[in-house]
Amino acid sequence: MRELELDLDAFEGPFDLLLTLVLKEELELAEVDVAEIVVTFCERLAERGQLDLEACGEFLVLVAALLELKARGLFPDEDAELSDLEPEEAAEELARRLAEYRRAKEAAEWLPARLEGEGDRFFRLGPAPLAPRVERRLAPQEPESLAAALRALAVEPPAVSLAHMGLRFPPVSQFLERFRSVLQRRRVFDLDAEVEGMSRIEQAVAFLALLELRRAGEASLEQAAPFAPIRVRRLAEEGRPEWTGIARSA
Amino acid sequence: MDRDRPFRLITAGPVDALARTVEALLVVASQPLSADELAAAADDDPERVETALGLLQERFAEGRSGIVLEHVAGGWAFRASREAAEACGRLFERPVERGLSAAALETLAIVAYLGPVSRPEIARVRGVAADSVVAGLVERGLIAEAGREPGVGGAVRYRTTPLFERVFGLESLSQLPRLDDVGEDAGEIRERLEAVAERRGA
Amino acid sequence: MDRDRPFRLITAGPVDALARTVEALLVVASQPLSADELAAAADDDPERVETALGLLQERFAEGRSGIVLEHVAGGWAFRASREAAEACGRLFERPVERGLSAAALETLAIVAYLGPVSRPEIARVRGVAADSVVAGLVERGLIAEAGREPGVGGAVRYRTTPLFERVFGLESLSQLPRLDDVGEDAGEIRERLEAVAERRGA
Numbered sequence: 001m002r003e004l005e006l007d008l009d010a011f012e013g014p015f016d017l018l019l020t021l022v023l024k025e026e027l028e029l030a031e032v033d034v035a036e037i038v039v040t041f042c043e044r045l046a047e048r049g050q051l052d053l054e055a056c057g058e059f060l061v062l063v064a065a066l067l068e069l070k071a072r073g074l075f076p077d078e079d080a081e082l083s084d085l086e087p088e089e090a091a092e093e094l095a096r097r098l099a100e101y102r103r104a105k106e107a108a109e110w111l112p113a114r115l116e117g118e119g120d121r122f123f124r125l126g127p128a129p130l131a132p133r134v135e136r137r138l139a140p141q142e143p144e145s146l147a148a149a150l151r152a153l154a155v156e157p158p159a160v161s162l163a164h165m166g167l168r169f170p171p172v173s174q175f176l177e178r179f180r181s182v183l184q185r186r187r188v189f190d191l192d193a194e195v196e197g198m199s200r201i202e203q204a205v206a207f208l209a210l211l212e213l214r215r216a217g218e219a220s221l222e223q224a225a226p227f228a229p230i231r232v233r234r235l236a237e238e239g240r241p242e243w244t245g246i247a248r249s250a
Numbered sequence: 251m252d253r254d255r256p257f258r259l260i261t262a263g264p265v266d267a268l269a270r271t272v273e274a275l276l277v278v279a280s281q282p283l284s285a286d287e288l289a290a291a292a293d294d295d296p297e298r299v300e301t302a303l304g305l306l307q308e309r310f311a312e313g314r315s316g317i318v319l320e321h322v323a324g325g326w327a328f329r330a331s332r333e334a335a336e337a338c339g340r341l342f343e344r345p346v347e348r349g350l351s352a353a354a355l356e357t358l359a360i361v362a363y364l365g366p367v368s369r370p371e372i373a374r375v376r377g378v379a380a381d382s383v384v385a386g387l388v389e390r391g392l393i394a395e396a397g398r399e400p401g402v403g404g405a406v407r408y409r410t411t412p413l414f415e416r417v418f419g420l421e422s423l424s425q426l427p428r429l430d431d432v433g434e435d436a437g438e439i440r441e442r443l444e445a446v447a448e449r450r451g452a
Numbered sequence: 453m454d455r456d457r458p459f460r461l462i463t464a465g466p467v468d469a470l471a472r473t474v475e476a477l478l479v480v481a482s483q484p485l486s487a488d489e490l491a492a493a494a495d496d497d498p499e500r501v502e503t504a505l506g507l508l509q510e511r512f513a514e515g516r517s518g519i520v521l522e523h524v525a526g527g528w529a530f531r532a533s534r535e536a537a538e539a540c541g542r543l544f545e546r547p548v549e550r551g552l553s554a555a556a557l558e559t560l561a562i563v564a565y566l567g568p569v570s571r572p573e574i575a576r577v578r579g580v581a582a583d584s585v586v587a588g589l590v591e592r593g594l595i596a597e598a599g600r601e602p603g604v605g606g607a608v609r610y611r612t613t614p615l616f617e618r619v620f621g622l623e624s625l626s627q628l629p630r631l632d633d634v635g636e637d638a639g640e641i642r643e644r645l646e647a648v649a650e651r652r653g654a
Contacts, residue, residue: 037565043407104577108554109628111620115552118621120537121522123546124482125528125615126280130320130329131480132342136390143418146359153356153375154432155441157450175609245342273518274536277479278544317519333469334476341477341485341493353608354598378549378571378608379587406454438569450607 004044008036019062019211029070064204072119175209183219183234191230268294269302269309276319276328283318284325357383358392360443361408362426364436368405377447384408392417442444470496471504483614484527523618526624559585563610565626568598570607586610594619602648 004015010031011018017038021027041059044205045051093158182189195203211234213219222231271292275283285303289296303319303326310319316331330338350358357380360372361376372380387393388408398407409424420426473494477485487505492499505521505528512521512530520533532540552560559582562574574582589595594616600606617624 006363021316063527090492101564102564107565107628108558110553111557114620119546121531121621122274122278122280122537122540122546123279127482128329128480129281131329131482132338134342136345137350138350138390138392138417141349141418143420144427145349145355145424146362146379146418147356147429149352149359150363150439150443151432153360154439154446156446182598185420187558203509209367218539260629270518270533271536271539274532275518275529275539275543277519278532278540283543286542291539293539293542308568316472316477317479327654330476331472335472337473337477337494338480341481341489351597352599376608379590382593412455450497 004037004041006037006040007187008033013064017148019066029066032066032070034066034070036062036068052231062204123238172209172212175206176212179209179213179232181219183213183232188236191232193229202228264301264372265298268292268298269305272302272306276302276326279327282322282324282327289324300301332396344422352385353383358387358410358414361387361393362410362423363429365409365423366407368399368407370405371407371422373450375447383449455512458631463531467500467503467507468484470494471507474501474504474508478521481529484525484529484618486527489527506562522621524621525614527614530616553585555582556589557584560589560612560616563589563595564616566626567595567611570601570609570610571613572607574610 006015006018010033011021011027015037018027018032041063045056046182179194182194191206195206198206207230210219210221210230213232214221218235220233220235222233223229257429271294272288275288275291283291288303289299294300296313296439301422307319309315310317310412312318312331312335316329316334317328318329320329326398336358338389350353356376357372360375361367364371364375367375369384384393388395391411392414394411396407396421398404398406415422429439458612461558473496474490475566476491477493479653485500487501490500490502490505494501511517512519514520514533518533518536519530522529522531526577555578558578560576564570566573571586573584574586584593590597590610593613595610596613598609602606612625616622622628
């Protein structure tokens, strides 16, 4: 899957290399046609004539992460917006949103249980068979209200805040830093424990960061079985300038 | 009928249990149910259902109860007692409404200025699905179906009705206030609104 | 409660006449009616209506009758007894079939707790776009449009409907369970977030 040979306008070579270049910010993702990558992958898949679920899964994760990165790249305002916030404010805002999200998750768990319990409560939907007909009468209206309604629809919307994208989907570099600092403290850690409670896309970005750590020879990844926890093990030797490899600024 | 005889609602008899089931079915139904339909739902014998219905007809009888069991063309259904006719009249007679909801007004304006339009077109202009709002306006007689979009399987289109013109005091749609600031003609207005809706982004 | 006590349905008492009127109103109504709405339709006193409702609640109680009076969605309504659920299930669809997806439930929860709320806001909380999910919930009648966000060009906002309360058996939205703020690990989360924010700020 990683050897997938790509022939795009902006890039020619294996998919793996493309990822590396993107992560090192040596290739402008905005210029990469992600749809073309998907098409190439599908063609390769068709050639093989058999479905490789594992490769498909990996591909989905990577492409999702790529799209995420590309989307962030296409909305440069968002970073400016974030850096406008003081660190404490940003933390406060993040905490608030996280709390909101958790509450919604909890409530979403309560609802189906309630629905199950109420499943034997039947009631009529709609009018009774022999009910009188309702007549709704409307007072005279001003034609100008129609024009006003359409005018309101023609008003340009206020700029939509994209701050949530940055808040919810931290960049790969952030995960790189985070995993490196964890590996400084611990020789081994479980990915699942680190990304617990994060959105899928965040987990995908985290995974991308892990792949990068492995590429750089900083860590090894182990997984006992499909869907089993992914174990991350520190590889770097003592004394080596471990953390200078691919810092965000590189 | 001896109206004042105390009435046993609960007995251990199985027909009474069946009667309760039939009651339940009838209170949920939005159309009359035949004895056969009731029997199938209750998983019981049609004859026993008839017996249960007889029992219920006595219980839910005019003068005895506000709920009256009635045998009509399609089967059996509950109705309000005649005694309560005046109260029901008040319940169903709505006061004249002063205005329309924002969603209804927007949709109506779109149909008036850009019509005939389909629901997907309305949704594109408003930026949100329009199905329930359109259904409401049709029910109120302010808009009506006006053919389909060209081509096979085209969506149903809607236009405003004469009632709409009466309510808004218009002799025809050509009397609608001008919207030159939004667009020269319907096509231009539509294009502008669709573009804005897309940017509104939702 | 002495379920087997014979029950006098009819007396000459005026509250009983009022109770019959309330029965009649409830059997034809399309949605739950508040005591005030019932009083207005019956042209009677809200307090006397409450008394009548108490009487009817006894009469139309689970186990005693196939028709059950319940207090739901801010009003009073008849439903089928739970005893008859199996029979009802054979004839009618459940108001909301169980197949509400996880995404739909999450969105429903957000609208119930944070509503009125717009699609962009829902998307912000969920982390993914909510368009088709919102459209599906509107289609099912569980949420409805509730104006647009303040200011010009605002996005459409949504709130839950009385049907939502009715389906979930809630007297009102205040019956939703209180959800604690982020629990004991709040401090830890905050620290982590602050660390992240500092790095970003740097």
